[in-house]
Amino acid sequence: MTDNPVENLAALIRCASVTPRDAGALDSLTAMLEPLGFAVERIAFAEDGTETVDNLYARLGKSGPHLMFAGHTDVVPAGNEADWSHPPFAAQIDSGMLFGRGAVDMKGGIACFVAAVARHLKSNGAPAGSISLLITGDEEGPAINGTRKLVEWASQKGEQWDGCIVGEPTNPNVLGDMIKIGRRGSMSGTLTVNGTQGHAAYPHLADNPVRALIPMLESLIDPELDSGTNRFPPTNLEITTVDVGNPALNVIPAKASASFNVRFNDTWTAESLRAEIERRLAEAGRDDRLRPGRDAADYTLVWRDRPSPVFLTRDETLIETLAGAVEARTGRRPELSTTGGTSDARFIKDYCPVVEFGLVGQTMHMVDERVALTDLEELTGIYETFLQRWFAV
Structure with missing residues (x-):
């Protein structure tokens, strides 16, 4: 039965859809959606140097308001399966818990939303609008x-949405703790300082790049980039690697590098933050406290990949309807948060207001990832209450 979230989730978990493999997960989801009346489209995207990825877009209804539910059926690898108390793709139930890779991140959220739609249709008939x-x-x-490509493809074919829920596991401890209404931006870079290799006993004949790297890295951390905003914590820069590639203890290296990641709030754009970091490095590169008499450091800065933008959803109808549904079902008023890492909401925020709410995330990506059967039922109830209120607005 499609209105049973436990059965829905078990069917999805049994598809070993380790990214980017589909392993039948979207076939399983299609088999749930088509009997409910959804028109299902399957779209594969590819790009040079990447593997082809299967995606799904399904819509029920032709009018507005139009609600989107977004998520993913791919999962991280299980690791050493012998470490699991239950096979990671068997969807076994033990002591009121369903075990399996993807149980909370995030096949569980999809299973609950499908069950909620099935129950809504059974109780209320066709929605007064559209669900995708x-x-x-x-x-x-x-x-x-x-x-990113799927939402662009749908938009180009004329799809428009009034709001979106991403079913990521947002709750730290218990269901009803937290709704994500935004995300910090993320960007990474690698700094490489060039020096002159030489003998450690004759430093005047060499130029140690580590001596320049130290104040340059210090400049990225102190002073702090900002003190936070009303909805976001302070921007945080972490140095994630430092490397000179030098196995010899008596050799001054020729170069030294360090990589860093920044999680930034709405004080910055990616462009303004890059400019500030580049300004700090240029100034620190002229610091000769550890390199008296030397010219400014010779260095390169390479920005890695695509930066993820910061965003904040301000749509009170979407936020309040979801928060009210959570409170009605759990008795808890959820915190409205922007904490955590990035999610696919960053690709959706340019098309419609988007929030995130799903299961408790304590076991995501871990051995013995699992979800309480009671949480699956409760999340289904929250989504069902949300649907009733959303289409009644």
Whole structure:
């Protein structure tokens, strides 16, 4: 029965859809949606140097308001399957818990939303508007051939949405803790300082790049980039690697490099933050405290991949309707948060207001990923209440 979230989730987990493989997950989802009246389209995207990814877009109804549910059926690898107490793709139930890779991140959210739609249709008939599902197989991968292209494709064919829920596991401890109404931006770079290799006993004949790298990295951390905003914590820059590639203890290296990642708030755009980081590095590169008498450091800065933009959803109808549904079902008023990493909501925010709400995320990506059967039922109830209220507005 499609209105049973446990059965829906078990069917999805049994598809070993380790990114970017589909392994039948979208076939399974199609088999749930078509009997409910959804028109289902399957779209594969590819790009040079990447693997082809299967995606799904399904719509029920032709009028507005139009609600989108977005998510992904791909999962991270299970790791050493011998470490699992239950096989990661068997969807076994033990002591009120359903075990399996993707149980909470995020096949569980999809299973609950489909069950909620089935119950809504059974109780209320066709919705007073439209419901669509935008499902990718590329969220856990490079995110090139998934949601970004899928939402653009749908928009170009005339699809327009009034709001979107992404079913990622947003709750830290219990269902009803948190709704994500935005995300910090993310960008990464690699700094390489060039020096002159030499003997450690004759430093005047060499130029140690580490001496320049130290104040340059310090400049990225101190002073802090900002003190946060009303909805976002302070921007955080973490140095993630430092490397000189030098196995010899008596050799001054020829170059030293460091990589960093920044999670930034709405004080910045990607462009303004890049400019600030580049300004700091240029100034610190002239610092000769550790390199007296030397010229400014010779360095390169390479920005990595595509930056993820910061965004904040301000649509009170979408936020309040979901928060009210959560409170009605759980008795808890959810925190409206912008914490955590990036998600595919960053690709959707340019097309319609988007929020995120799903299961408790404590076991995501872990051995023995699992979800309580009671949480599956409760999340289905939250989504069902949301649908009733959304289409009654």
